[in-house]
Amino acid sequence: MRYLILLKGAQSPTPPPAELMEAIMQLGEEATKAGALLDTAGLAPSAAGSRVRLTGGQLSVTDGPFTEAKEMISYALYQVRSKEEAVEWTNRFLKLHRDLWPGWEGEADVLRVFGPEDYQPPA
Amino acid sequence: MIGSVVMTATDPSRATHRAVEAVWRIESGRIIARLARMVGDVGRAEELAQDALVIALEQWPRSGVPDEPGPWLMATAKHRAIDLVRRRQRYERKLEEIGRDLSAVEEPDLAATLDDYVGDDLLRLIFTACHPVLSTGARVPLTLRLLGGLTTHEIARAYLVPEPTIAQRIVRAKRTLTQKRVPFELPPPGELADRLGSVLEVVYLIFNEGYSATAGDDWTRPALCEEALRLGRILAGLTPDEPEVHGLVALMEIQASRIRARTGPDGAPVLLADQDRRLWDRLLIRRGLAALDRAEALGGGPYTVQAAIAACHARATSVEDTDWTRIAALYQVLAYLSPSPVVELNRAVAVGMAWGPADGLAVLDAAAATGALDAYPLLPAVRGDLLAKLGRPGEACAEFERAAAMTRNARERDIFLRRAADCR
Numbered sequence: 001m002r003y004l005i006l007l008k009g010a011q012s013p014t015p016p017p018a019e020l021m022e023a024i025m026q027l028g029e030e031a032t033k034a035g036a037l038l039d040t041a042g043l044a045p046s047a048a049g050s051r052v053r054l055t056g057g058q059l060s061v062t063d064g065p066f067t068e069a070k071e072m073i074s075y076a077l078y079q080v081r082s083k084e085e086a087v088e089w090t091n092r093f094l095k096l097h098r099d100l101w102p103g104w105e106g107e108a109d110v111l112r113v114f115g116p117e118d119y120q121p122p123a
Numbered sequence: 124m125i126g127s128v129v130m131t132a133t134d135p136s137r138a139t140h141r142a143v144e145a146v147w148r149i150e151s152g153r154i155i156a157r158l159a160r161m162v163g164d165v166g167r168a169e170e171l172a173q174d175a176l177v178i179a180l181e182q183w184p185r186s187g188v189p190d191e192p193g194p195w196l197m198a199t200a201k202h203r204a205i206d207l208v209r210r211r212q213r214y215e216r217k218l219e220e221i222g223r224d225l226s227a228v229e230e231p232d233l234a235a236t237l238d239d240y241v242g243d244d245l246l247r248l249i250f251t252a253c254h255p256v257l258s259t260g261a262r263v264p265l266t267l268r269l270l271g272g273l274t275t276h277e278i279a280r281a282y283l284v285p286e287p288t289i290a291q292r293i294v295r296a297k298r299t300l301t302q303k304r305v306p307f308e309l310p311p312p313g314e315l316a317d318r319l320g321s322v323l324e325v326v327y328l329i330f331n332e333g334y335s336a337t338a339g340d341d342w343t344r345p346a347l348c349e350e351a352l353r354l355g356r357i358l359a360g361l362t363p364d365e366p367e368v369h370g371l372v373a374l375m376e377i378q379a380s381r382i383r384a385r386t387g388p389d390g391a392p393v394l395l396a397d398q399d400r401r402l403w404d405r406l407l408i409r410r411g412l413a414a415l416d417r418a419e420a421l422g423g424g425p426y427t428v429q430a431a432i433a434a435c436h437a438r439a440t441s442v443e444d445t446d447w448t449r450i451a452a453l454y455q456v457l458a459y460l461s462p463s464p465v466v467e468l469n470r471a472v473a474v475g476m477a478w479g480p481a482d483g484l485a486v487l488d489a490a491a492a493t494g495a496l497d498a499y500p501l502l503p504a505v506r507g508d509l510l511a512k513l514g515r516p517g518e519a520c521a522e523f524e525r526a527a528a529m530t531r532n533a534r535e536r537d538i539f540l541r542r543a544a545d546c547r
Contacts, residue, residue, distance in 0.1 A: 001349075032356075032360065033356075033357060033360030033361075034149065034353075034356075034357060034360075035352065035353035035354065035355070035356035035357045035360075036149075036353070038406060038410070039406065077406070079349060079352070079353070080145075081148055081346070081349070081350075082141065082144070082145055082148070084141045084142050084144065084145030085145040085148055085149060087142070087145070088142065088145045088146055088149060088192070089149075095190070115345065115383075116345040116382040116383045116386070117345050117346070119383055119386065119388075
């Protein structure tokens, strides 16, 4: 089963420390070699994006930045055997932030992606 | 050290239990591999690693999940191994004191505890679990157990056999490794190709059991496919220069991309020609094509050729749009690299698509004449398809009925019977 992990956090005026980025690369390599990480990338601030909305039958497009307190920072797509495994990889990811970027706060949503198992008929 | 991860869940002890299992799943292969190098015996290493798991299951619900659960499990397991090695050493000294011959007792590799790189150990473990002294029936569950971290119960469920059967196979396999004194080592260079072949065979067997279940009511068991893919990707990380490892990974990624499209809403199989290609998993196709590029750049081999064939389908937007001429040519290459009646059967299908059913039937009948496909339900099924296309419905119907009588898969039987009915 697959899980999409979305990292959200406060906008930071400074870029993340180089040591953190290096540690994230290492964790990514480890998770890839473990056959678990399928895809991951960082996301540019929402100032570079847009939001397309449908309300009352009306489409509207608004340029970023979005007004939310937290920005989407990155995504990762994992293939694992349980939700807990996805949570464990996410724990490792956030611990790197805790240890290498003091003061940073954020959260990661661990969301299951529908897969073939969801389309199997009941046994 | 900052405190442990706080678990908030409806049932905290159950949640912790599952968290322990998750860490175990991620780490068990590496832990067993490391311990096996320390104690020189895979079976013993697995028991010691299990001890560490039991300790975690006892302690973590009370103390909380440690901040670094993976290293915690590894350290705890290593301590158990060091205890064992020391006990053995004391025992050997006692033997020495009473003047017994020690030549048969091997020196334990305590230095292994100092070295933190486990990649080679993991590779040793894979080669050991797939060692040729073991039967294929033993290699598969042992690999799932040691490398996949699956429980005996899970393996038994995946293979639809009673749990004691799997348990017994694993116990026997471990005993065989000990009795035959299989060293916990990488194969010598001269044997590497053969031994790697044995590993790839096991991984592909696991994949195929999931992709096209040989028994039972389910057409596919995606969990087994995912497990095989995971093993393949691990292997690709450990042996990045082996073309066939990437070839097999490419083959599995591309085949797995079709899993959702292969089963209809009622659970019935949907064959390639009838699949809704919008349901194909583009991410897996992309990964598969990238792995195929690596495999071909490194020189390829039979798995790589099979992946190249699968890639022809993956790139095509429809059956008509498929490059059947290239597929037929690739089957010719495959027939040269690893000749088999099944390859000829597939070549017959491709030739039938590329140049017409009469040419396909000629290839098929030549393959059938060897007799090697007599028990293979796809032989009459393909023959039926070619005959139907040649406008010989009576003969086609009889072939589909034969195919239905031969298959052990209930879902496959339904397809064949439907095709037979269509011919009437």
